[in-house]
Amino acid sequence: MAEFDPQKKYQEQQEIFFDDGRERELLQFIHNKPDVEDMRNSPHKVLAAIDQFARTQKYLMNVGEDKGRIVTDLIAEVKPQVMVELGGYVGYSCILFGDALRKAGGKRYFSLERNPEFVNVISSLVDLAGLSDIVKVIEGSSDASIKELHATGALQHIDLMFLDHYKPAYTTDLKLCEELNLITPGSVLAADNVIKPGNPPYLEYVRSSVEEKKQATQNAQTVNGVDTRFADRTVKQYLRREGEAKLDETRVGNPLLIYESKLVHSFEPSGVPDAVEITKCVGVAEEG
Numbered sequence: 001m002a003e004f005d006p007q008k009k010y011q012e013q014q015e016i017f018f019d020d021g022r023e024r025e026l027l028q029f030i031h032n033k034p035d036v037e038d039m040r041n042s043p044h045k046v047l048a049a050i051d052q053f054a055r056t057q058k059y060l061m062n063v064g065e066d067k068g069r070i071v072t073d074l075i076a077e078v079k080p081q082v083m084v085e086l087g088g089y090v091g092y093s094c095i096l097f098g099d100a101l102r103k104a105g106g107k108r109y110f111s112l113e114r115n116p117e118f119v120n121v122i123s124s125l126v127d128l129a130g131l132s133d134i135v136k137v138i139e140g141s142s143d144a145s146i147k148e149l150h151a152t153g154a155l156q157h158i159d160l161m162f163l164d165h166y167k168p169a170y171t172t173d174l175k176l177c178e179e180l181n182l183i184t185p186g187s188v189l190a191a192d193n194v195i196k197p198g199n200p201p202y203l204e205y206v207r208s209s210v211e212e213k214k215q216a217t218q219n220a221q222t223v224n225g226v227d228t229r230f231a232d233r234t235v236k237q238y239l240r241r242e243g244e245a246k247l248d249e250t251r252v253g254n255p256l257l258i259y260e261s262k263l264v265h266s267f268e269p270s271g272v273p274d275a276v277e278i279t280k281c282v283g284v285a286e287e288g
């Protein structure tokens, strides 16, 4: 694993680190830059401007350059036609991966984000980066958006999914996608933040055998559908705006799907060690 370059370190995260007006400040920062017109149709330059804000002004909860490279390498290898990201924030991952998807010959990148103010920021920066033809930003809770995209036929299969939203929802949303047959052999998952802050229920699920998954659905310890192994801080991350989380604990997914999963170590843009879990669906077990 390459070393973290301290010169690229984002500002300190601090107690309040998002949804305090900094996302609007980012847009102003970019649009006030004298070279903003040079950024038009240049995903690379828009990403550099977002990084510059987060390094010199205020921390942003982006995937960042180091973990981002794990996913862009994966996109080049898998060559997905359709990619879905859960959690768009200000559009950093969406611009980085949407550009990589286009270069790999892909057709559609859905970015699912429920905060309307963040949706505005993503849309504005995606437009500036010249990616509006390939990236569709969908406003709403990820589970509702997945159901809606599936029901309208806009989303029929997920080739690659980037999970980076409410940590306890990684597993419930994956199970929803499995139940809708959006995940099949050949589908690949890239899950961020599996070390910081961590996601034991998700890692357990994607690393389990078919038999273990069948058993686990009967044993899970949850409150409002949220696994009790999550830290309080993680459970309550979006409490102020969204109220108490309630996840659908009835979801069983499709335990017959066979996954191969591995951890790829890297760093948060703050320099803190983290990792991305890369999971490939490699088959379907026989019923019984």
Ligand SMILES: C[S@@+](CC[C@H](N)C(=O)[O-])C[C@H]1O[C@@H](n2cnc3c(N)ncnc32)[C@H](O)[C@@H]1O
Binding pocket: 061, 062, 063, 064, 085, 086, 087, 088, 089, 090, 091, 092, 093, 094, 112, 113, 114, 115, 118, 140, 141, 142, 143, 164, 165, 166, 169, 238
């Ligand atoms: C860590 S940030 C995403 C960062 C982004 N992927 C990047 O690397 O540039 C998480 C985002 O997920 C959004 N989010 C959290 N729970 C969500 C849900 N259930 N549905 C849709 N968006 C959600 C939050 O509003 C926040 O913008």
